Structure formats: C-alpha cells, structure tokens
Amino acid sequence: MTISILCIDDSRVSRTFIKKGLKTIFNENNLTIEEASNAFDALDMCQNKTYDFITLDLTMPDMNGYEFLTTLKKKDIKQKIIVLTGDIQPLAKKTVMELGASGYLGKPFENEPMIKLLKKIGII
Numbered sequence: 567m568t569i570s571i572l573c574i575d576d577s578r579v580s581r582t583f584i585k586k587g588l589k590t591i592f593n594e595n596n597l598t599i600e601e602a603s604n605a606f607d608a609l610d611m612c613q614n615k616t617y618d619f620i621t622l623d624l625t626m627p628d629m630n631g632y633e634f635l636t637t638l639k640k641k642d643i644k645q646k647i648i649v650l651t652g653d654i655q656p657l658a659k660k661t662v663m664e665l666g667a668s669g670y671l672g673k674p675f676e677n678e679p680m681i682k683l684l685k686k687i688g689i690i
C-alpha cells in the first residue's frame with residue numbers, strides 16, 4: 567500500500583528536511599510525497615484528493631496554517647493534518663487542535679514522537 571502525503575511549507579529547505587525525515591520512517595518505495603509551497607495551492611490539492619496525512623507549517627505568507635485549517639473546516643474538507651512548527655506554544659497547539667488538526671509537533675520533528683503520533687491517528 568502506498569502512503570500519500572502532502573507537505574505544506576513555504577520553506578523549500580523545511581520541505582526537504584520533512585521529506586527526508588518521513589523517508590526514514592516509511593519505506594521510500596511505498597511513499598508519495600507531494601509538496602505545496604503555499605496554502606492556496608494546498609487548498610486546491612486538498613479539494614481533489616484525500617491524503618493519508620498532511621504536514622502543515624503555521625507561519626506562511628498570504629494564508630497561514632491557522633487560516634488554512636479554518637478554510638478546510640468551513641468547506642468541510644476532511645484531511646488528517648499534522649502541524650509542524652518551529653514555535654511550540656501551548657496556545658498554538660490548543661488552537662490548531664480546535665481547528666481540526668490531528669496532531670502537533672515541533673520542527674524539525676524527531677522520529678519517536680512522529681511515529682507515536684502516526685500510530686495514534688491510525689496511519690501506521
């Protein structure tokens with residue numbers, strides 16, 4: 567079975583690190599990782615396809631991660647979303663979970679908490 571992931575982050579460097587990290591968790595042959603450098607592109611992609619899960623950056627120009635989650639909720643688009651952010655704050659975590667995110671991890675993520683979260687939300 568192929569796992570399909572959408573990585574949303576305005577930083578190309580971050581996307582590269584996230585992809586590299588995910589490839590250490592999943593078998594690369596069974597992994598498809600699509601990328602979006604902004605939330606508008608991501609929104610289009612989410613409307614056309616349900617991913618196994620999505621990684622979402624919070625700090626992005628034009629439409630940030632909170633606004634992206636709010637828009638998905640408004641449009642009733644269901645996706646499993648793991649927020650990956652450099653700035654870990656209890657309030658941010660509470661907010662994104664209320665907006666429908668499945669989980670929240672610091673960036674760069676460590677494998678152990680990521681695997682734990684992926685198990686919790688039924689990906690692995």
Ligand SMILES: [Mg+2]
Pocket residue numbers: 575576577623624625626
């Ligand atoms: Mg960013």
